[in-house]
Amino acid sequence: DSGVTQTPKHLITATGQRVTLRCSPRSGDLSVYWYQQSLDQGLQFLIHYYNGEERAKGNILERFSAQQFPDLHSELNLSSLELGDSALYFCASSSAGHSDEQFFGPGTRLTVL
Amino acid sequence: QQQVKQSPQSLIVQKGGISIINCAYENTAFDYFPWYQQFPGKGPALLIAIRPDVSEKKEGRFTISFNKSAKQFSLHIMDSQPGDSATYFCAASVTGFQKLVFGTGTRLLVSP
Numbered sequence: 001d002s003g004v005t006q007t008p009k010h011l012i013t014a015t016g017q018r019v020t021l022r023c024s025p026r027s028g029d030l031s032v033y034w035y036q037q038s039l040d041q042g043l044q045f046l047i048h049y050y051n052g053e054e055r056a057k058g059n060i061l062e063r064f065s066a067q068q069f070p071d072l073h074s075e076l077n078l079s080s081l082e083l084g085d086s087a088l089y090f091c092a093s094s095s096a097g098h099s100d101e102q103f104f105g106p107g108t109r110l111t112v113l
Numbered sequence: 114q115q116q117v118k119q120s121p122q123s124l125i126v127q128k129g130g131i132s133i134i135n136c137a138y139e140n141t142a143f144d145y146f147p148w149y150q151q152f153p154g155k156g157p158a159l160l161i162a163i164r165p166d167v168s169e170k171k172e173g174r175f176t177i178s179f180n181k182s183a184k185q186f187s188l189h190i191m192d193s194q195p196g197d198s199a200t201y202f203c204a205a206s207v208t209g210f211q212k213l214v215f216g217t218g219t220r221l222l223v224s225p
Contacts, residue, residue, distance in 0.1 A: 002156065033212070043157070043202060045212035058212050090156050100145055100206070102213060104156035 003027065004093050004105035012111045018079040021108045023091030025072055031055075031094045032074040033102055034066055038087040049074055081112045115140060117205050119216025126223050132190040134219045136203035139184065143205040147213070148177065148188045151200045160201075161188070193223045 003026035013019055025032050034046040045058035049068035060066075063081075068074040078085060088109050092102040118137045126132045136146075144165055149157035163170045163177040163186065170177045176189040190197055203216040 002158065004156075035213075042217050043204075043213075043215040045214070048212065056210065056212055092156075100208065101147075101159060101162070103159060104149075106154075106156045 002103040002105060004091060004103055006089075006091050006105040006108050008108060009106065010109050010111070012113065013081060014113055015081055015083060017081050017112075018077065019081065019110065021076040021078070021089050021091075021110075023074045023076070023093075023105060025074070025091075025093030026095075026103055029093035029095050029103075030072065031102075032068055032072070033092040033094070034060075034074070034076050035090045035092065035104075036087050037090060037107070041087075043090075046076070078110070083112050086110055086112045115214050117203060117214050117216045119203050119219060121219060122217070123220040124222070126190075126193045126221065128193065128195060128223055128225050130193050130223075132193045132197065132221055132223070133187060134201050134203070134221070135185065135187045136205075136216050137183075137185045138205050140205070140207070140214075141184070142207045143214075144208050145206045146177070146179065146186050147204050148175075149202045149204065149215075151202065151218075157202060190221075193221075195223045195225050197221060198223050 005024045030051045033048045037043045046060040048056040066076045088107045090107045092104045094102045147162035148160045150160045151157045174191045179186045204213040
């Protein structure tokens with residue numbers, strides 16, 4: 001157990017809908033990262049927050065957004081969902097502001113029908 | 114230039130054998146190279162990591178070999194066990210730039 005928690009574990013929704021994925025980092029970690037894992041794209045970095053501020057963006061679609069709250073938990077919002085958004089979404093956390101030693105949560109499996 | 118190429122895609126090793134997974138990169142700015150282990154239905158778990166100032170790092174049965182001039186690094190699993198059967202990902206990052214670039218993964222099966 002990495003200490004990173006993610007909810008929900010599974011999410012099934014329809015095209016065009018909006019969902020919110022939640023992540024709680026390890027106790028004391030200030031950085032939260034979001035990754036998408038799909039069969040065709042592999043593990044792809046989406047976005048990084050450090051202590052409430054956005055630090056870096058990867059291949060994140062404009063339909064996706066994230067935020068980190070004062071209690072350091074983070075939410076990833078996915079809107080106008082398409083079939084191709086079906087994937088595993090992982091949150092990772094680290095203690096520092098850079099990417100060394102990232103610890104991953106169990107993931108949220110999103111299925112868009 | 115941001116890619117990390119990983120091979121093989123899949124690997125079958127007998128119990129007690131040595132599993133070897135290779136990765137290559139182009140971006141010479143990469144300075145942190147972790148390996149992750151992922152079991153079905155679980156998130157990737159950090160296994161071992163290395164920085165370019167050393168050529169080898171060993172933790173238990175797991176060893177990373179690093180060749181800076183060739184821009185390659187590899188994971189060796191000694192005395193492979195059925196419990197090691199999982200997907201292994203290499204990754205790379207640049208300190209100060211907050212993202213891991215992952216390889217495509219290697220599915221390892223250790224036969225009893």
